[in-house]
Amino acid sequence: MKKAKKHSVKGIAEKLNISPTTVSFVLNGKAKEKKISDEMIERVLAYVKEINYKPNQLAQSLRTGKSKIIVFMVEDISNHFFASIARKIEDLAYEQDYKVLFCSNENKDKKSRDLIQLFKDRQVDGYIINPSPGIKKDIEALIQEDIPVILFDRYFPGLKTHFVGIDNEEASYKATLHLIENGFKKIGFITLATTQTQMANRKKGYLKATKEHGLSERVLEIEFEAGNPQSKKELIKEFIFKEDLDAIYFSTNYLTQSGLEVFKENSPELIDKFGILTFDDHEFFKIHTPTISAIAQPKDAMASELMKLMLMLLKKSTKDLPPKEIILKTELLPRQSTLLKNH
Amino acid sequence: MKKAKKHSVKGIAEKLNISPTTVSFVLNGKAKEKKISDEMIERVLAYVKEINYKPNQLAQSLRTGKSKIIVFMVEDISNHFFASIARKIEDLAYEQDYKVLFCSNENKDKKSRDLIQLFKDRQVDGYIINPSPGIKKDIEALIQEDIPVILFDRYFPGLKTHFVGIDNEEASYKATLHLIENGFKKIGFITLATTQTQMANRKKGYLKATKEHGLSERVLEIEFEAGNPQSKKELIKEFIFKEDLDAIYFSTNYLTQSGLEVFKENSPELIDKFGILTFDDHEFFKIHTPTISAIAQPKDAMASELMKLMLMLLKKSTKDLPPKEIILKTELLPRQSTLLKNH
DNA sequence: TTTTTAAACTAAAACGATTTAGTATATTAG
DNA sequence: CTAATATACTAAATCGTTTTAGTTTAAAAA
Numbered sequence: 001m002k003k004a005k006k007h008s009v010k011g012i013a014e015k016l017n018i019s020p021t022t023v024s025f026v027l028n029g030k031a032k033e034k035k036i037s038d039e040m041i042e043r044v045l046a047y048v049k050e051i052n053y054k055p056n057q058l059a060q061s062l063r064t065g066k067s068k069i070i071v072f073m074v075e076d077i078s079n080h081f082f083a084s085i086a087r088k089i090e091d092l093a094y095e096q097d098y099k100v101l102f103c104s105n106e107n108k109d110k111k112s113r114d115l116i117q118l119f120k121d122r123q124v125d126g127y128i129i130n131p132s133p134g135i136k137k138d139i140e141a142l143i144q145e146d147i148p149v150i151l152f153d154r155y156f157p158g159l160k161t162h163f164v165g166i167d168n169e170e171a172s173y174k175a176t177l178h179l180i181e182n183g184f185k186k187i188g189f190i191t192l193a194t195t196q197t198q199m200a201n202r203k204k205g206y207l208k209a210t211k212e213h214g215l216s217e218r219v220l221e222i223e224f225e226a227g228n229p230q231s232k233k234e235l236i237k238e239f240i241f242k243e244d245l246d247a248i249y250f251s252t253n254y255l256t257q258s259g260l261e262v263f264k265e266n267s268p269e270l271i272d273k274f275g276i277l278t279f280d281d282h283e284f285f286k287i288h289t290p291t292i293s294a295i296a297q298p299k300d301a302m303a304s305e306l307m308k309l310m311l312m313l314l315k316k317s318t319k320d321l322p323p324k325e326i327i328l329k330t331e332l333l334p335r336q337s338t339l340l341k342n343h
Numbered sequence: 344m345k346k347a348k349k350h351s352v353k354g355i356a357e358k359l360n361i362s363p364t365t366v367s368f369v370l371n372g373k374a375k376e377k378k379i380s381d382e383m384i385e386r387v388l389a390y391v392k393e394i395n396y397k398p399n400q401l402a403q404s405l406r407t408g409k410s411k412i413i414v415f416m417v418e419d420i421s422n423h424f425f426a427s428i429a430r431k432i433e434d435l436a437y438e439q440d441y442k443v444l445f446c447s448n449e450n451k452d453k454k455s456r457d458l459i460q461l462f463k464d465r466q467v468d469g470y471i472i473n474p475s476p477g478i479k480k481d482i483e484a485l486i487q488e489d490i491p492v493i494l495f496d497r498y499f500p501g502l503k504t505h506f507v508g509i510d511n512e513e514a515s516y517k518a519t520l521h522l523i524e525n526g527f528k529k530i531g532f533i534t535l536a537t538t539q540t541q542m543a544n545r546k547k548g549y550l551k552a553t554k555e556h557g558l559s560e561r562v563l564e565i566e567f568e569a570g571n572p573q574s575k576k577e578l579i580k581e582f583i584f585k586e587d588l589d590a591i592y593f594s595t596n597y598l599t600q601s602g603l604e605v606f607k608e609n610s611p612e613l614i615d616k617f618g619i620l621t622f623d624d625h626e627f628f629k630i631h632t633p634t635i636s637a638i639a640q641p642k643d644a645m646a647s648e649l650m651k652l653m654l655m656l657l658k659k660s661t662k663d664l665p666p667k668e669i670i671l672k673t674e675l676l677p678r679q680s681t682l683l684k685n686h
Numbered sequence: 687t688t689t690t691t692a693a694a695c696t697a698a699a700a701c702g703a704t705t706t707a708g709t710a711t712a713t714t715a716g
Numbered sequence: 717c718t719a720a721t722a723t724a725c726t727a728a729a730t731c732g733t734t735t736t737a738g739t740t741t742a743a744a745a746a
Contacts, residue, residue, distance in 0.1 A: 008702055019726045024704055035723050054464045058405045059702030062731050067401065077445075078430035080423070087421035090446060094458075099465070102420075102445050103433060115437075121397045122442070260630045268632065284625075287603045289611070289632035351732055362696040367734060378693050402732030405701050 172205025247275030515548025590618030
C-alpha cells in the first residue's frame with residue numbers, strides 16, 4: 001500500500017463545488033466575518049470531518065510565516081535540571097499545538113550561534129534560551145528582528161529581555177547562612193570559573209554571608225573545560241582535603257556529583273566530618289548517605305512561567321510586552337549533611 | 344529595525360539576470376548534470392556567498408515533501424536513560440542537518456497515537472520510537488506508508504521492524520547468575536506489570552537463572568499506574584521486609600530509585616544485609632552507600648546505531664533495507680551491593 | 687547543405703495553503 | 717425607480733522552492 005493521496009483545500013473545494021477561498025475561510029474560523037452562510041459552513045465542516053482532513057502544516061507555515069515550532073536551547077539537555085524542565089515545557093507546548101525543538105549549546109558560543117542560525121532558516125516562532133556567555137549580540141539581533149526570545153537561568157546585564165529565573169544571590173546567601181547557623185565556620189565554595197550571572201550571583205551570596213559573619217572566603221573556581229573529568233576531580237580533591245574546611249557548598253549539580261565521587265573514591269567515611277550543601281536538588285540526594293541538603297529551584301514553576309510568557313509573546317495582541325522579568329522562589333531543603341558534626 | 348527582506352532564489356535570479364531554474368540547479372549541485380557552464384556556476388556561487396543566502400527550509404520541504412525533521416519518541420524524556428540517548432541523537436542528527444523533535448508518550452497508547460498523528464501532519468521524515476504497549480497497529484500503518492521507523496528498547500513480537508536494543512533476557516540471566524555466584528539464594532525480583540518485551544525478557548532471564556539453580560521465584564510486579572508514588576513504595580516496602588529475601592534485583596532505574604528510598608526512609612542500615620542489583624546504570628550508583636551494582640546499557644552505542652540506521656533509511660538508495668535488528672552488548676558492573684553479606 | 691546532437695539555459699507548473707481584491711445578486715435607502 | 721449597501725461567494729496572487737518540458741544556439745554528423 002502506498003500513501004493514499006492527501007486531501008487538500010483544493011480537493012475539498014472541488015468536491016463541494018465551491019472555491020478554495022470559502023473552504024479556507026471556514027477552516028480558519030473567518031466564516032462569519034467573511035459572510036459565509038451558515039448552511040455553507042455546515043456543509044464544509046461536515047465534509048472536512050468526514051474525510052478527517054488535516055491541513056498541511058508546511059504549506060500553512062510557508063504562507064503565514066509561522067511555523068508553530070519553538071526552540072528550547074539549554075546547556076545540556078541530558079542534565080537532570082534541564083531535562084525536567086524540558087519535559088514540562090513539552091507538555092505545555094503540545095497542549096497549544098506547538099512543537100518544541102530541544103537542543104544543547106554546551107555553554108559554547110559557537111554552538112549557540114550555529115544553532116540560532118539554523119533555526120532562523122526554519123522560521124522558528126520563538127526561542128527559550130539558556131545562553132552561553134558571549135552571545136549577547138546574537139540575542140539582541142533576534143530581538144531586533146522582532147522574534148520572541150526568553151532567557152532563563154542566566155541573563156546579560158545591560159540587556160533588557162524577557163527572563164525567567166531565580167534570585168541566585170538571595171538563595172545562595174540564605175544557603176550559606178544555613179551552614180553558618182548550623183555551626184560551620186570554614187565553608188568552602190566550589191563553583192565554575194565563569195562570569196555568567198547565575199554563578200556570579202551565587203558567589204556574591206556566599207561572599208555576602210561569610211563576610212557578614214566574619215568568616216574567611218574559601219573559593220575554588222573550576223574552568224568549565226578543565227580538561228578531562230578526572231582533572232576536575234583532582235582540583236576538588238585537593239581543595240577538600242588540603243584546605244582547612246568544615247563545610248563544602250557546591251554551586252551546581254554536576255560539581256556536587258564530582259565532589260561526592262571524590263569523597264567516595266578517597267575516604268568515604270570523611271564525608272561525615274563535613275557539612276555538605278548543594279545548589280539544585282536531585283532525587284538521589286534524598287538517598288545518599290548522608291542525605292544531602294540542597295537548594296531546590298522550582299522547576300515546574302519555571303517551565304509554566306516560561307511557556308505562559310512565550311504563548312503571550314506569540315500572540316499578535318500581546319507580543320509587544322515590555323521586557324518581563326519573572327523571579328521565582330527557591331526552597332532550601334535541609335537534610336542530614338548540614339547537621340552540625342560532632343568532631 | 345524591522346526584518347530585512349529575505350533573499351530568495353527569485354531575487355538572486357533577477358539580480359544576476361538569469362532564471363531561477365539555473366540558480367536552483369547550481370544550489371542543488373545539479374549544475375554539471377544540467378549542463379550549466381562553469382562560468383555561470385561560479386557567478387551564482389559567488390553571489391550566494393556574498394549575500395549569505397540560506398534557502399527557506401519550509402518552501403523546500405513543501406516542494407520536496409522532506410522536512411529534515413525526525414522524531415524521537417520515548418516514555419519520558421526526563422528519565423536519565425532516555426535523556427542521555429537523546430543528547431547523543433541530537434548531536435548526530437544536527438551534524439547531518441536534521442533536527443529532532445523529542446517527545447514523551449508516558450508509555451500510554453493514546454498519547455503515542457496523538458503524537459504520531461500530529462507529526463504526520465508535519466511530514467516528519469522518520470521516527471525513532473520507544474513504543475507504548477498497544478500501538479502495534481499504528482506502527483504497522485506508518486511502515487505501510489513507507490515512512491522510516493525504528494523501534495528501540497522494546498518491540499512487537501510478530502512485527503518485523505527495524506530495531507535497536509539489547510538482549511534483555513541474556514543480560515538479566517547473567518545478572519541473576521552474578522547474584523547467585525555471590526552466594527545469594529533468596530533473590531527477589533521487582534519489576535513492572537507489563538507484557539512489553541524489554542520487561543518480559545528481563546523476567547525470563549531472572550526465572551531461567553533461578554530455576555537452573557533450584558532457587559524459588561520471588562517476583563513483585565508493580566502496575567505502571569499504581570496510584571501515587573507513595574503506594575508504589577508501600578508495595579516495595581512490604582515485599583522487601585515481609586518476604587524472606589537476601590537480595591533484590593530491580594528491573595529498571597526508577598524502581599531502583601523507589602526501592603532505595605524505601606530503605607532510606609525505613610531502616611537505612613538494613614540495606615547492608617541485602618544484595619542489591621539494578622538494571623540501568625546511573626552516576627549516582629557509584630556514589631551511593633553501598634555502591635550499587637548495575638547492568639549498564641550501551642547508551643552511546645544505541646544512539647549511534649539508531650542514527651546510523653535512520654540516516655540510511657532516509658536515503659533513497661538504501662530505504663528499502665529489510666528489517667534490521669541491532670542487538671548491543673550490555674555490561675555488568677559489580678559494585679559493593681552484590682558482595683556477599685556476612686550475616 | 688541539411689539533419690542530429692549537444693550545450694546552456696529558461697518558462698511555467700507544482701507543492702498546499704492564505705488573502706486581497708473582486709463579482710454577482712439581493713436588499714435597503716433615498 | 718435608481719443608487720447605495722449588504723450578502724455570499726470566488727479568481728488569482730502569493731509564500732519560496734524544485735522540476736518538467738522546453739527553447740535557442742552552436743557544433744558534429746551525414
